[in-house]
Amino acid sequence: MSVEIALVAARVRYGPLEALHGLDLPVPAATVTVLLGRNGAGRTTALRALAGTVPLSGGRVVWRGADVTRLPAHRRARRGLCLVPDRQAVYATLTVAENLALSPGDPDEALAAYPALAPLLPRRAGTLSGGERRMLAVSRALLTPAARVVLVDEPTLGMSPPVAARTYELLAALVTDRGAAVVLAEQRLPPPAGLPPGTLVHELRRGSLAFSGEPQEPTTSRESR
Template identity: 45%
Template sequence: MSLLSVRDVVAGYGEAQVLQGVSLDVAAGEVVTLVGRNGAGKSTLLRCLMGLHRSMTGRVTFDGRDITRLPPHKRCRLGLGYVPDDRGVYSTLTVEENLTLPPVSGPDAWSLEQVYDAFPVLAQRRRQPGTHLSGGEQQMLSVARVLRMGARLLLADEPTEGLAPILVQQIGEILRTAKQHGVTVLLIEQNIHFASTVADRHYLISQGRVVESLDNAEVERREHELLEYLGI
């Protein structure tokens, strides 16, 4: 059974309809990417899954439970964690304060010791404020924070955007570490090559619909075509 099941989700902003009947499934323990051009509806979909975009129809099921009408805080308690594209780090708080301020919301929450063991750089910088972290370290902190809260499903919006190649590699390690600890991941990613190194499957979204489901072998075979399609 899928951990996350999405059926016929339609959503928009006012008169503009962005999602036009999205359906997809993510199994427990998978890393799955949403790939598509800017404006295809990927970020809107993640916001719908987290309950942050209420103007939607369709059905969202998590671990066999219909969560379509649940508010965000109740979805969080069930084990959904959201890393927005702006990372959401509290810049004036230390790394440790960023990790301990949000409430623990589930039985699968990581302890601080687990976080520091998985992300040694955060242990080294535990007393430093968020403003002193690099972009890659901030992304690491934003992921670690939702794991500390008890996320079983991590929703990440373009975690590698704007990062140098060495930091992109670090983000890959973060996602692989999360998977090794049993966390399921659904992320938006424009970097096709990077996506194929961390994900099990990929959903191609176009004009608010899922048009294809691709495995890594197919992504590799069609990489040039996909790069042209994405305008990269």
């Protein structure tokens, strides 16, 4: 299994606090990787470090064998990295239609994926519910056909169970149909039906790796909760 992108001994500091403590996190190509952890565990910081939206205070980011630690976020995006953050993932003052038009793909694909967005096209994104905003945000990844690495923080936050299930299907299709490496940051493991074969799970605790394995494997930390 080849590695698409990886954090190598990565450290990130926010002022006096260190959020990642020398984290090694390989992300295989054409695979779904799930980062689990409670708030403050470091999963969001790990996504940002991969995307280049926070600087490393130590360690490296390696993408297909090349050191991209100093490569700014916008240049990583041009190379095929798509980050969908958990907050401020859409342009609140623009309409849904205008948000979709900013993506490189065909907006009709987003409407086919999420038909509920169609009647919302003239509405400003800031007026949408939390689940509607997440649908619009995830559409960014779906409408980026050249994306090789897709990082999504809390992909189904605020969604109804049926829409959440549909979202996991769409994200899994980025792997099976496009060969993308998809990383999902979650507080809880998604339903097994939404995870394609070969999915890997990494559990973070206080900025360090507590467990790595397959979704079916129990972990001491999860069993103790």
